[in-house]
Amino acid sequence: MIRQELDACLRFCVVSGALAVLLLPAARGHNVYLGWLPLWLLGMPLVAWWSLRGWPLPKLALRLPRRRRAQARRV
Numbered sequence: 001m002i003r004q005e006l007d008a009c010l011r012f013c014v015v016s017g018a019l020a021v022l023l024l025p026a027a028r029g030h031n032v033y034l035g036w037l038p039l040w041l042l043g044m045p046l047v048a049w050w051s052l053r054g055w056p057l058p059k060l061a062l063r064l065p066r067r068r069r070a071q072a073r074r075v
Helices: 002-023 037-052
Strands: none
Touching: 002 037
């Protein structure tokens, strides 16, 4: 129950932060006390939402090709 409410709240924060960054030029700037505003308006809610979902990896990251290296030889 609480997880669903938190999920909805974080989703709302991500959407409203994305709209603020896209539509308000002042939201793309820098604040003396907070720093870079898109980090706080979009980045931090996205990371919190991602961690709430259980850190799922994108499907591309799951199948990275492995490099084969030649085995070391003794001389």
